[in-house]
Amino acid sequence: MASDLEFHLGYWLRFVSNHVSHAFSLKLQARDVTVAEWVVLRDLFDGDGVAPSLLADRLGMTRGAISKLADRLIAKELIERTAAMEDRRQQTLSLTAAGRKLVPALSALADRNDAEFFGHLKPAERAALEKMLRDIVRRHDLKTIPTE
Numbered sequence: 001m002a003s004d005l006e007f008h009l010g011y012w013l014r015f016v017s018n019h020v021s022h023a024f025s026l027k028l029q030a031r032d033v034t035v036a037e038w039v040v041l042r043d044l045f046d047g048d049g050v051a052p053s054l055l056a057d058r059l060g061m062t063r064g065a066i067s068k069l070a071d072r073l074i075a076k077e078l079i080e081r082t083a084a085m086e087d088r089r090q091q092t093l094s095l096t097a098a099g100r101k102l103v104p105a106l107s108a109l110a111d112r113n114d115a116e117f118f119g120h121l122k123p124a125e126r127a128a129l130e131k132m133l134r135d136i137v138r139r140h141d142l143k144t145i146p147t148e
Contacts, residue, residue, distance in 0.1 A: 028109065031106060033106060036147035041099055041102065052091060052093055053066075079093050079094060
């Protein structure tokens, strides 16, 4: 005998996660930004002038993935790459003025998406759900930030 899909908590987590992520992705697409690009933009918002290798480490991405994302965001004129004067091989990534202006608008989309899916929860329910999810992350030492 095999257990039903609905028997597994992982099924329900994935079910909800896919719908939350898809709805957010559609909101971002309307602003010509992907979820992975949003994650990079949001990280740079708090600390401009970040080395791509440090950004990769913080976000749990490969350096190649960061390089590709940076190229796309540079083409969109949302970030810029600057080489250090003393060693041109050392580079930093930072938001452009357009990128700095866009991040709060995208953050508002994330807030709205959260409210659409979780706004019906009472504050104590939301806090309990977050506590349980953070506990799972901690217990399994999960590090990679979801970007898909």
